[in-house]
Amino acid sequence: MLSVCRVNVVVNLQRYATRCLASIVPEVKVDDFDVKNEPVYQYLKGSKERTELEKALKETAGKTEDIPIVIGDKEYKTDDVRYQVMPHNHKQKIAKFYYADAKLVNKAIDVAVETQKKWDRVPIPERLRIWEKAASLMAGQYRQTLNAATMLGQAKTVIQAEIDSAAELIDFFRLNAYFLKEATKYQPISEDPKVTKNTMRYRGIDGFIAAVSPFNFTAIGGNLAYTPALMGNAVLWKPSDTAMLSNWIIFKICREAGVPPGVVNFVPADGPVFGDTITSSKYLAGINFTGSVPTFTRLWTQVGKNINKYINFPRLIGECGGKNYHFVHPSADVETVVNGTIRSAFEFCGQKCSACSRMYVPESLWGKIKKGLLEKRDQLKIGDPTDYKSFTSAVIDDKAWPTRGSRATSSTPRARRIWRLSVGGSAMTVRVTSSNPQSSSLKTRWTRSWWKRYSAPS
Structure with a gap:
């Protein structure tokens, strides 16, 4: 009993010391900037965007992308192999991917927890720079790659893909960065700052965030995984089996933009295996979810049953179907x-x-x-x-x-x-x-x- 108490005291002192150190970090200075909604392309006959899209469609349809599990800076491939097929042509496989088992999900949790401690110390201006670079890559070099993956993998027409995997996804990245910048402007009232000055600093949550994304919007996948990361959190991203290719492209773009390994971990998995594993970890800090009511209800129930084991009260954010x-x-x-x-x-x-x-x-x-x-x-x-x-x-x-x-x-x-x-x-x-x-x-x-x-x- 004494040894357990001693360990808990040491852990709590380490966490307290970290927070005390964080509290004396100089006030964050973020350069001001404005954002605009990403224009929606029209894809008229003979237009540049239509030509580029048709090239991307041909390239995407001509191969089966091999998509690994990515935890930190390492890739994993298990024996549980799955395929994403075109909804409108079942004979055409566009992605091969692998399910992570509970052991790999736990490994991803360990990596995320350790990565979060370092990532949270990355200055907000640096994070904003990375997010802007990712948005620029999505708007330019990879726009039609994203649209092609969404059209062929999720059976969206050109306009439905454009407003999703291009315009909305880009808006999520730019506007969320803008909202964070605006949030840093607020500081509590200090009646006499020469005597006592009150300050506030945004910080990530100890542990990890689980992002569980749906098939129907490519943009939501990117938003669920990367918005918590922007705020200093580390994420386990479970993409939908039927949106695997488009989500994988988002992941690769963000890595290219400078998101460090381990900040977002790409973990395809069986739903119940993933849910049972994350909700049984004491480091669960939150679940960012879009999907069905029964699935979210199950996750909420599991968190409730395990509430006494967590180091935090997990935040649960869920968007489910309506009428x-x-x-x-x-x-x-x-x-x-x-x-x-x-x-x-x-x-x-x-x-x-x-x-x-x-x-x-x-x-x-x-x-x-x-x-x-x-x-x-x-x-x-x-x-x-x-x-x-x-x-x-x-x-x-x-x-x-x-x-x-x-x-x-x-x-x-x-x-x-x-x-x-x-x-x-x-x-x-x-x-x-x-x-x-x-x-x-x-x-x-x-x-x-x-x-x-x-x-x-x-």
Whole structure:
């Protein structure tokens, strides 16, 4: 017992001494700068960006990227081999990757914990410089590489890729750097600074942050992993299996920009293995998550059960799916309602947290809106994401089809198959109408909207 107490005292004294030393570090001076939203390219025929994109698409489609587990400055490859295939063409593998087991996840935790102590001492201006370099690389040299990986790996059309893996990702890096710069301007009030001066300094959290990112936005993957890192934390990044290639490219860009080894560790893994391992570590400082409600609930529950073992109270940040709706006023413009609803519900096959999944329409407008929705639906092209005329393409993988298609066909007799993609997917229209907002049909999980188009691998 005495030896345990002695060890705890030593550890706490070491941590206290580190914090005391940090508290007398001179006030941070950060040069002021402004940022603007990244422009969205149009990819018109004959444009420079279109030519560059088509070159990147050809290069990406012509190989299978071998993606290792990266912990610190070392790469690992296990016997648990996985592949990322094109959602719209299952025969085409674009990435080969490897699952980390619990032992490797624990190794990544150890590396992250040690790296964080050094990384947190890197001056904020230096971190801001690295983030700006990464954003510049994303905006220039690697813009179309990111877009090509997102189009082929996640079946996004050119515009959906451009607003995600280019514009939004770049904005995340530049704006988060700007927000950090602005935050450093604040200092507590000092009534008489000659006698007593109050100061505040932002510092990372002891331990590690686990970033668990989704398939549907490349930008979110980069944001979940690298925003905590910007603030002086070390991260274990578990990318989605179905966004592996685009996430890997982000990781490589950031390494090229100057993010040191061990600050962000690239750890593909089985979900439960990763979750069980990180939540059982006493060094868990936080979870940055985007994904399903059941998964986040499981992680939250595990953290609660283990709360007494952590050296910190872990921060849990989660964005999960919702039920976005359109509530149409009798004075609304019908064409605007139709176009807005079609885009919100069906762009990227409705695989967005913000996708419209309910529509409440006044009886006086229903006839016109119904007619407009049907007409617009029949004009939409679903096909290869590299076809500039495609409105949307296949859903992300075969797991997505049973949870949508089978429930729809078993629950609605009106559901019918209307289209089949020869190499990848199928589409389905489902309509559920009710004058009762409490209708069980509207509460069913599979119901995304009264009007929905499905596209999925067959």
